[in-house]
Amino acid sequence: MKEIRSRASRTRAIGTQATQTQGIRTRAIRTGGGISVRFDVRATVVVAALLVAALTASVLLIGTGDFPIPAADVIRTLLGNGDPGQEFIINDLRLPRVVVGLLVGASLGLGGALFQSIARNPLGSPDVLGIGQGSTAGALLMIVIFQGSANEVAGGALVGGLFTGVAMYLLAWKQGVHGYRLVLVGIGVNAFAVAMNGYLLTKADLVDAARAVVWMTGSLNGRDWEQVWPLLTLCAVLLPLVIAYARPLRMLEMGDDTSYALGVPVERTRIVLMGAAVLLTAAATAAAGPVSFVALTAPQLARRLTRSPGPNLLPAMCMGATLLIVADWLSQRAFGADQLPVGVVTGVLGGVYLVWLLVTERKAGRI
Amino acid sequence: MLVDSPPEPSAETAPAPPGRRAIRGAGLLLSVVVLLALVFASIAVGAKPLSMDQVWHGLFEDSGTYADVVVGERVSRTLLGLLAGMALGLSGAVLQALTRNPLADPGLLGINMGASAAVVTAISFFGVTSLSGYVWFAFVGAAVVGALVYALGGTRSATPVRLALAGTALTAALSGYLQAVMITDNAALDKMRFWTVGSLASAKMETIQQVLPFLAVGAVLALGLARPLNAVAMGDDTARALGAHLTRTRALSMVSATLLCGAATAACGPIMFVGLMVPHIVRSFTGPDMRWIFPYAAVLSPVLLLGADVLGRVVSRPAELQVGIVTAAIGAPVFILLVRRRRTAQL
Numbered sequence: 001m002k003e004i005r006s007r008a009s010r011t012r013a014i015g016t017q018a019t020q021t022q023g024i025r026t027r028a029i030r031t032g033g034g035i036s037v038r039f040d041v042r043a044t045v046v047v048a049a050l051l052v053a054a055l056t057a058s059v060l061l062i063g064t065g066d067f068p069i070p071a072a073d074v075i076r077t078l079l080g081n082g083d084p085g086q087e088f089i090i091n092d093l094r095l096p097r098v099v100v101g102l103l104v105g106a107s108l109g110l111g112g113a114l115f116q117s118i119a120r121n122p123l124g125s126p127d128v129l130g131i132g133q134g135s136t137a138g139a140l141l142m143i144v145i146f147q148g149s150a151n152e153v154a155g156g157a158l159v160g161g162l163f164t165g166v167a168m169y170l171l172a173w174k175q176g177v178h179g180y181r182l183v184l185v186g187i188g189v190n191a192f193a194v195a196m197n198g199y200l201l202t203k204a205d206l207v208d209a210a211r212a213v214v215w216m217t218g219s220l221n222g223r224d225w226e227q228v229w230p231l232l233t234l235c236a237v238l239l240p241l242v243i244a245y246a247r248p249l250r251m252l253e254m255g256d257d258t259s260y261a262l263g264v265p266v267e268r269t270r271i272v273l274m275g276a277a278v279l280l281t282a283a284a285t286a287a288a289g290p291v292s293f294v295a296l297t298a299p300q301l302a303r304r305l306t307r308s309p310g311p312n313l314l315p316a317m318c319m320g321a322t323l324l325i326v327a328d329w330l331s332q333r334a335f336g337a338d339q340l341p342v343g344v345v346t347g348v349l350g351g352v353y354l355v356w357l358l359v360t361e362r363k364a365g366r367i
Numbered sequence: 368m369l370v371d372s373p374p375e376p377s378a379e380t381a382p383a384p385p386g387r388r389a390i391r392g393a394g395l396l397l398s399v400v401v402l403l404a405l406v407f408a409s410i411a412v413g414a415k416p417l418s419m420d421q422v423w424h425g426l427f428e429d430s431g432t433y434a435d436v437v438v439g440e441r442v443s444r445t446l447l448g449l450l451a452g453m454a455l456g457l458s459g460a461v462l463q464a465l466t467r468n469p470l471a472d473p474g475l476l477g478i479n480m481g482a483s484a485a486v487v488t489a490i491s492f493f494g495v496t497s498l499s500g501y502v503w504f505a506f507v508g509a510a511v512v513g514a515l516v517y518a519l520g521g522t523r524s525a526t527p528v529r530l531a532l533a534g535t536a537l538t539a540a541l542s543g544y545l546q547a548v549m550i551t552d553n554a555a556l557d558k559m560r561f562w563t564v565g566s567l568a569s570a571k572m573e574t575i576q577q578v579l580p581f582l583a584v585g586a587v588l589a590l591g592l593a594r595p596l597n598a599v600a601m602g603d604d605t606a607r608a609l610g611a612h613l614t615r616t617r618a619l620s621m622v623s624a625t626l627l628c629g630a631a632t633a634a635c636g637p638i639m640f641v642g643l644m645v646p647h648i649v650r651s652f653t654g655p656d657m658r659w660i661f662p663y664a665a666v667l668s669p670v671l672l673l674g675a676d677v678l679g680r681v682v683s684r685p686a687e688l689q690v691g692i693v694t695a696a697i698g699a700p701v702f703i704l705l706v707r708r709r710r711t712a713q714l
Contacts (some may be wrong), residue, residue: 157590181707184702184703188703191640191699195699206556210400210550210553214550217546292542339546340550344546346539347542348543354535355519357536358519
């Protein structure tokens with residue numbers, strides 16, 4: 001609704017640079033050539049703050065480990081003026097892990113925001129709807145049956161996630177995909193994948209099973225540049241596409257009928273964005289395993305910070321990256337280097353966050 | 368397919384005239400007959416093929432031969448399947464009525480995860496290794512989480528959304544704990560991976576006796592709650608106007624669901640999906656009246672569970688598929704079909 005309202009008020013107030021609509025402050029930048037960009041001040045501040053937080057946590061995370069490095073040295077080395085020993089540790093060992101973490105968190109946050117918006121349900125995140133479990137099934141097949149290498153496991157996870165996404169869309173398709181039907185079908189698909197994963201675990205050797213459980217928790221240990229490039233390329237391709245469809249998506253949240261009336265290509269928007277979300281989630285899962293609760297909580301946290309309706313795609317993405325890096329840093333600090341994978345911390349943090357949400361919302365009388 | 372669905376009277380939801388009541392009664396009777404057939408199948412069919420004579424001998428003239436022992440084990444397994452199925456179905460139906468959400472299941476309120484976390488603690492920190500040793504831990508875990516969910520959900524002022532949110536929150540935190548323990552302790556992982564899928568294979572009469580009192584109390588409570596829950600289904604205000612005691616109904620429903628699901632999970636591990644799916648399917652032909660949903664769910668859930676168990680024994684001879692895996696493998700496609708068939712799926 002905000003979109004329409006602010007557009008209307010903007011046409012009324014040509015010449016003014018800022019418009020105030022229902023307490024949401026938006027500004028527009030105009031160039032001489034008639035090109036203008038409208039942006040939400042609060043959301044922009046939130047995105048900037050989250051980026052700063054993510055980078056700070058990244059520097060701290062790089063400095064953490066068996067060989068601690070002060071933050072100043074980390075920054076100096078990253079800028080290319082460090083001593084050779086630290087340079088090796090930082091650039092070859094720790095930086096790729098952090099970059100993978102940032103990318104995975106960003107992909108999960110963005111994928112989660114897209115899914116929740118398309119399903120019109122805050123519980124409609126990819127891990128609830130079975131994409132995570134589908135990826136896990138692919139990865140477990142590679143681990144348990146073929147004893148595959150790390151790359152093969154990642155490939156299995158990617159294929160499993162994509163297959164699950166396509167299957168879900170086809171199963172939920174019935175003259176279009178209804179949000180609620182998508183959630184229900186997703187829960188069914190999820191149950192099926194959970195059963196399959198349980199079966200694979202009981203069939204595995206104990207060694208393979210232990211490897212599988214670490215993978216299933218989601219971990220950033222031992223990630224190198226090999227994992228960075230595919231994920232970075234995918235994000236670079238998909239992000240502009242997603243941003244281009246962000247406007248129709250916002251309209252879509254008002255309901256299918258209204259969107260049709262406003263001229264939004266409903267089914268095309270949905271299939272493009274769902275495809276992008278599935279790709280992002282599957283690729284992130286392939287790189288780090290199904291890290292729980294980032295996709296579920298990042299969009300909700302972002303929405304609370306920006307106080308803005310709509311999908312909040314960019315804030316959710318930055319929030320996801322920040323969450324994952326902070327969680328990884330916490331797990332490294334609290335339990336020692338490479339002891340517990342990051343998925344354990346995100347699970348516990350997610351639970352604590354929900355409890356907090358419950359208590360505060362109850363006090364405010366909102367639920 | 369072994370899982371028969373009963374004959375479906377048309378899916379209208381008008382108040383039942385006497386004729387429809389007769390049809391529903393007959394349907395219930397037929398479901399009981401199907402259940403009895405499955406009970407027999409569950410005793411007669413297994414990884415080791417036995418003749419009818421041997422089964423008969425084992426049942427009524429037990430003289431300690433190998434075949435007799437096999438039959439004896441199958442009897443306790445069948446009994447546990449029957450009880451656990453009934454408990455899961457009823458607790459699912461109660462929770463769906465309580466939260467007014469057809470997607471609620473015992474897993475949503477964290478009861479399964481509470482049991483799992485307690486069992487992993489028992490294995491890793493107390494060195495419990497026998498399945499019958501898990502039972503009390505699992506039951507206490509389920510009960511504690513059930514109580515916590517109720518407390519976090521706001522006790523007297525509990526609403527469906529709050530209960531669901533509290534359950535999700537505790538599940539999240541406990542699953543982190545569970546994974547942490549499994550990663551650091553290989554022995555615990557080895558035990559847990561078999562416990563988590565849910566199985567009837569290790570059923571013992573001793574276990575059944577342990578959980579039976581809880582199941583009985585839970586079932587009686589659930590059946591007694593059918594009428595007040597009917598009122599609660601119409602919304603809090605209407606229910607109050609109709610004279611239902613909201614707080615008491617909610618508290619008793621939580622107690623009943625926790626007892627039923629906790630005891631079933633303690634005895635055979637977290638079997639997913641039965642508690643979600645069966646009440647969902649039942650509602651599609653009984654309509655919203657809990658007085659029909661509860662008995663149907665109590666009869667059809669063991670049909671699904673025993674059917675899945677028998678199938679699991681047959682499909683991969685001489686090994687067995689755990690019942691939890693088969694239920695989800697059969698149940699999920701049926702559930703998806705059901706979701707697709709409905710024109711407008713509404714909460």
